[in-house]
Amino acid sequence: MFAFATWDAKKLRLLLGPDPMGIKPLYYCSAGQYFRFASELGTLLGTGLIPRRLDPAGLINYLNLGAVYDPITMIRGVSDPEAGH
Numbered sequence: 421m422f423a424f425a426t427w428d429a430k431k432l433r434l435l436l437g438p439d440p441m442g443i444k445p446l447y448y449c450s451a452g453q454y455f456r457f458a459s460e461l462g463t464l465l466g467t468g469l470i471p472r473r474l475d476p477a478g479l480i481n482y483l484n485l486g487a488v489y490d491p492i493t494m495i496r497g498v499s500d501p502e503a504g505h
Contacts, residue, residue, distance in 0.1 A: 423459050442490065442503025449498045461495060470498065 423446035426435045436457055438446040448457040449470055458464045465472060478494040481487065491499045 438501055438503060440503060445500050447498050447500050
């Protein structure tokens with residue numbers, strides 16, 4: 421169970437990845453000039469930089485299926501990559 425982030429300073433590139441089974445989530449959001457990521461939605465929301473707006477697709481998934489499936493989340497603008505991607 422892991423998620424990782426690696427910064428390549430020479431290429432100015434960030435590589436993010438969840439574990440192959442998708443046990444540990446990895447949420448990300450790009451808003452304005454900033455890119456944010458965390459392993460918990462509460463951490464992203466706790467920054468105060470992401471609007472607390474419900475994603476209708478996430479809500480429909482939850483109500484119909486009992487869960488929200490990748491890459492959709494309950495928060496608009498926040499995504500969760502599929503396992504191993």
